[in-house]
Amino acid sequence: MVCSITPAERAVGEGTHVAKILITDDAAFMRMMLKNVLTEGGHEIVAEATNGREAVEMYDAHQPDVVILDITMPEMDGIQALQALKASHPQVKVIMCSAMGQQDMVIKAIQSGARSFIVKPFQKEKVLEEVAKCV
Amino acid sequence: MAASLSSLVTDILNASIEAVNCVTPNLFRPSAPRVTTAPVEQTELGVLIGITGDVKGRLFISTSADAFAAIGKIMYGVDLNGEMVKSFASEFTNMIAGHMVRLADGLQMDISPPTTLDGETKLYGFSRAIMVPLQSDSIGTVNLALILENV
Numbered sequence: 001m002v003c004s005i006t007p008a009e010r011a012v013g014e015g016t017h018v019a020k021i022l023i024t025d026d027a028a029f030m031r032m033m034l035k036n037v038l039t040e041g042g043h044e045i046v047a048e049a050t051n052g053r054e055a056v057e058m059y060d061a062h063q064p065d066v067v068i069l070d071i072t073m074p075e076m077d078g079i080q081a082l083q084a085l086k087a088s089h090p091q092v093k094v095i096m097c098s099a100m101g102q103q104d105m106v107i108k109a110i111q112s113g114a115r116s117f118i119v120k121p122f123q124k125e126k127v128l129e130e131v132a133k134c135v
Numbered sequence: 136m137a138a139s140l141s142s143l144v145t146d147i148l149n150a151s152i153e154a155v156n157c158v159t160p161n162l163f164r165p166s167a168p169r170v171t172t173a174p175v176e177q178t179e180l181g182v183l184i185g186i187t188g189d190v191k192g193r194l195f196i197s198t199s200a201d202a203f204a205a206i207g208k209i210m211y212g213v214d215l216n217g218e219m220v221k222s223f224a225s226e227f228t229n230m231i232a233g234h235m236v237r238l239a240d241g242l243q244m245d246i247s248p249p250t251t252l253d254g255e256t257k258l259y260g261f262s263r264a265i266m267v268p269l270q271s272d273s274i275g276t277v278n279l280a281l282i283l284e285n286v
Contacts, residue, residue: 026248027222027223027225027226027229028218028219028222029207029215029219029222029223029225029226030222030226032219033211033213072229072233072246072247072248073248074248098233099229099230099231099232099233099234100233100236100237100246101233101234101237102236102237103237120226120229120230120233121158121210121211121230
């Protein structure tokens with residue numbers, strides 16, 4: 001019998017779906033940390049964006065399963081990017097990951113279509129849990 | 136009027152200190168705040184974040200690159216150097232500013248993306264700043280400055 005499980009799926013374990021993820025954050029450090037957490041969790045990082053405008057462009061090019069968006073970014077912030085993505089791709093699954101965790105910001109993000117909101121500094125387990133809910 | 140302005144500054148200051156403890160629990164002890172009209176000095180690495188909304192001004196955090204790297208190691212368990220230390224410094228200050236905005240009860244504020252300042256420099260162009268040295272046995276001193284306009 002031929003085993004059809006990919007190495008990534010094997011790393012994650014039975015019953016866990018591997019996600020293709022687009023990471024968006026203007027801080028290289030934060031992109032690195034998210035990439036480490038997500039790849040250790042068995043997921044695939046298909047692209048990294050440094051602002052909302054790049055995220056919108058990269059979504060079309062890479063068609064990720066999940067988009068992780070920071071909020072405070074130059075050129076186009078995360079809320080604007082979320083709204084732009086939702087307008088063109090209503091099915092897009094977005095997780096906000098930001099230090100801007102005040103109640104009205106969280107509400108705005110969820111009302112704009114985000115699946116969830118992770119406040120920085122994040123717990124690794126929380127990031128993986130929220131990605132798992134999306135796939 | 137003077138009493139209400141002082142109350143506003145106190146609220147922001149308390150929110151800033153509480154934010155530091157949210158981001159790095161039990162790592163720092165704030166020293167007594169002091170007001171200065173002199174330029175705010177930086178000796179090595181600092182990050183500036185603009186504050187807008189009900190309160191306008193800037194949050195500035197500065198220390199050595201080694202201190203920022205040590206904070207990153209404590210928070211994330213990673214060794215940082217070079218450009219990644221600067222990026223972490225930027226993100227660390229961003230987190231403090233973001234939490235400060237959340238914790239400043241009753242105030243509507245927003246923050247700008249961070250600006251990193253590398254090397255010896257001085258900040259001018261303000262009437263006064265509130266300096267809060269943050270002390271840590273394992274890190275040393277991290278300088279937090281609140282530069283608020285018209286308060």
